Amino acid sequence: MFPEVEIYDTTLRDGSQGEGINFSSVDKVRIAEKLDSFGVKYIEGGWPGSNPKDMEFFKQAARRKWRNARIAAFTMTRRKGMAVENDDLMRQILASKAPVATIVGKTWLLHVLEVLRAKPDENLAMIADTIRYLKDQGKEVIYDAEHAFDGFLDDPDYALATWQAAEKAGVDRVVLCDTNGGRLPAEIARIVATAISKLSVPVGIHTHNDCGLGVANTLAAIEAGATQVQGTINGYGERTGNCNLISVIPLLHLKLKKTAVPQRSLPKLKELSEFVDEIANVRHDPRQPWVGETAFAHKGGMHVHAIDRVARSYEHIDPQAVGNHRRVLVSDMSGRTNILMKAAELGFKLTPEAPETRSITAEVKRLEGLGYEYEAAEASLALLIGKTLAHRELPFNVDGYHVSIRNHGGTSVCEATVKVRVGAKTAHTVAEGDGPVNALDTALRNALSGFFPALKKVRLTDYKVRILDGVEGTAAKTRVLIASSDGHRDWGTVGVDENIISASLQALSDSLEYRLLHG
Numbered sequence: 001m002f003p004e005v006e007i008y009d010t011t012l013r014d015g016s017q018g019e020g021i022n023f024s025s026v027d028k029v030r031i032a033e034k035l036d037s038f039g040v041k042y043i044e045g046g047w048p049g050s051n052p053k054d055m056e057f058f059k060q061a062a063r064r065k066w067r068n069a070r071i072a073a074f075t076m077t078r079r080k081g082m083a084v085e086n087d088d089l090m091r092q093i094l095a096s097k098a099p100v101a102t103i104v105g106k107t108w109l110l111h112v113l114e115v116l117r118a119k120p121d122e123n124l125a126m127i128a129d130t131i132r133y134l135k136d137q138g139k140e141v142i143y144d145a146e147h148a149f150d151g152f153l154d155d156p157d158y159a160l161a162t163w164q165a166a167e168k169a170g171v172d173r174v175v176l177c178d179t180n181g182g183r184l185p186a187e188i189a190r191i192v193a194t195a196i197s198k199l200s201v202p203v204g205i206h207t208h209n210d211c212g213l214g215v216a217n218t219l220a221a222i223e224a225g226a227t228q229v230q231g232t233i234n235g236y237g238e239r240t241g242n243c244n245l246i247s248v249i250p251l252l253h254l255k256l257k258k259t260a261v262p263q264r265s266l267p268k269l270k271e272l273s274e275f276v277d278e279i280a281n282v283r284h285d286p287r288q289p290w291v292g293e294t295a296f297a298h299k300g301g302m303h304v305h306a307i308d309r310v311a312r313s314y315e316h317i318d319p320q321a322v323g324n325h326r327r328v329l330v331s332d333m334s335g336r337t338n339i340l341m342k343a344a345e346l347g348f349k350l351t352p353e354a355p356e357t358r359s360i361t362a363e364v365k366r367l368e369g370l371g372y373e374y375e376a377a378e379a380s381l382a383l384l385i386g387k388t389l390a391h392r393e394l395p396f397n398v399d400g401y402h403v404s405i406r407n408h409g410g411t412s413v414c415e416a417t418v419k420v421r422v423g424a425k426t427a428h429t430v431a432e433g434d435g436p437v438n439a440l441d442t443a444l445r446n447a448l449s450g451f452f453p454a455l456k457k458v459r460l461t462d463y464k465v466r467i468l469d470g471v472e473g474t475a476a477k478t479r480v481l482i483a484s485s486d487g488h489r490d491w492g493t494v495g496v497d498e499n500i501i502s503a504s505l506q507a508l509s510d511s512l513e514y515r516l517l518h519g
């Protein structure tokens with residue numbers, strides 16, 4: 001049977017309710033296509049009728065051929081006191097042409113009586129009528145039991161009656177939702193097991209992450225027998241988000257040995273996670289389990305030494321299984337092994353006995369003593385290793401610079417002049433900026449992009465300043481770490497000086513030099 005656990009993605013509906021997440025209908029189609037080729041079973045596109053963007057998505061979706069996924073449209077049970085066929089909600093869900101209809105309904109008497117202000121029996125009829133109507137229209141129907149766990153703990157008989165009403169009406173799946181995200185794994189496991197023992201229709205799970213238990217609660221439900229997981233990519237969703245499918249999928253495959261997506265998709269997990277972040281314009285979380293940049297990063301010298309011998313000694317899985325990679329962080333804790341592994345990762349061939357290895361290690365230690373830091377500045381380290389090994393010419397030299405700040409009645413204007421030399425040619429440019437570093441960055445890039453057009457795409461994405469020793473007051477050293485991007489790759493560089501402007505210039509020149517040499 002494939003899959004043993006169905007993945008139901010609700011990134012485009014529940015996920016888009018997260019703060020700062022906004023998808024256009026084009027974004028939604030792109031994400032849906034990615035999810036389809038990854039191999040999830042269901043893609044919930046939105047709530048037809050709730051906004052024009054969702055309707056446009058369904059229009060586009062109806063025209064496409066989906067290879068693996070079924071498209072689901074979301075709505076709620078018919079309204080109270082209304083015949084189902086007269087309810088606008090039903091007209092909209094049919095107009096979406098989605099083959100799957102997902103219906104949310106009430107389990108918790110508190111909600112039935114006080115929010116809906118309906119009689120308990122009326123709620124049961126609302127569930128049954130809606131499901132029966134949509135089944136008669138040929139839809140696959142999934143029933144999302146809102147507040148299933150809170151409702152069950154409050155009144156188990158009534159909760160069960162709502163789920164059984166759905167089953168009797170011919171529903172295809174009953175999905176228990178921890179809507180408020182407040183329940184614990186043991187409660188989830190017990191209630192899911194009870195539901196499974198009383199129902200013959202497959203049971204699914206939909207959790208939220210309010211207690212940091214979104215994934216744990218889902219896992220508890222699966223171990224209790226649930227066979228569908230509803231969640232979102234990267235855990236997007238209201239408040240603290242939904243259950244993160246990017247964690248659930250490898251947990252199912254690698255820890256529980258249950259298939260959820262085609263086996264060949266698992267190494268594309270990191271790519272999927274990054275793709276969705278990119279479309280949502282969210283910075284990829286470096287500490288995200290499984291797929292973050294630091295998920296398999298090693299720093300301690302002892303760990304690094306052991307990893308070099310037997311990777312599994314300090315790693316719970318092979319990072320490549322989910323498309324991630326091992327990283328070795330260079331720090332003053334590190335010895336020669338770190339430098340060797342780092343060099344190999346950056347594409348240099350170094351042997352432990354080579355005299356260059358000793359001189360690079362010594363140079364890194366010396367610079368770290370001066371306040372340089374290479375953990376987030378791998379590009380500066382690559383340049384340092386490259387310089388020692390290849391003795392190559394610098395692609396450009398900065399012969400001089402000048403930065404000035406003028407203030408006119410409260411507004412400041414920063415101006416930077418930079419003189420660069422490339423081979424026998426020189427360029428001299430002036431630029432203004434919001435601040436001195438911004439002006440310097442613009443002037444330097446303008447001067448160089450005449451020689452190297454590729455540098456036009458480079459952008460400074462992050463800039464951090466750390467004062468290293470406050471004892472000497474303004475004469476203290478300043479470390480500047482910058483992150484740059486060309487839209488495809490990101491890299492970090494570092495500069496240290498007593499003067500913040502020249503520390504910044506070092507980091508900026510390293511960044512551009514790195515792009516030219518390793519672009």
Ligand SMILES: [Zn+2]
Nearest residue numbers: 014179206208
């Ligand atoms: Zn939800």
